Amino acid sequence: MTDDAYLFLLDDASAPLGVAPAAVGDLPSLETPAVRAWLTAQGSTVTSPHLRLLPPEERAAVPDGAERLPLRLSDEELNLVRHRTAPESHARVEEELLTYRDCADGRDGLIGRALAAGVPPHRIVELTGVDPATVTAAAGR
Secondary structure, eight states, rough: OOEEEEEEOOOOOOSSOBBBBHHHOOOOGGGGGHHHHHHHHHTTTTTOTTTEEEEEGGGGGSTTTTTEEEEOOOOOHHHHHHHSSHHHEEEEEEEEHHHHHHTTHHHHHHHHHHTTTTTTTHHHHHHHHOOOOHHHHHHHH
């Protein structure tokens, strides 16, 4: 499977397939000469309601015969595309997971700083709710 997302044009702009690039936000990938040339060749623009994006794992959903272009996205851009194409119930939970990820980022460093400051490991477990093994592992770093 390729890691490329797919930029494609739909005949029917009302079809609920993929996500409009504008809904994802500014994607530097859309500003590349290759994408600009492809859009020009198709007589389209990045703001066209017919232009859509799908993540790599959904490429089979691109309609047969639709004009398409593989598009390399950064991990963050690809996460945004996946999030915007997910059902609403998934999107809400994904938002919570992203918030958790952002809060947990640097967790081991924070635990290490707490240990270095003299906070006892059992207190770190009480305050953070992390497993005692996590505190022990952070102490070894």
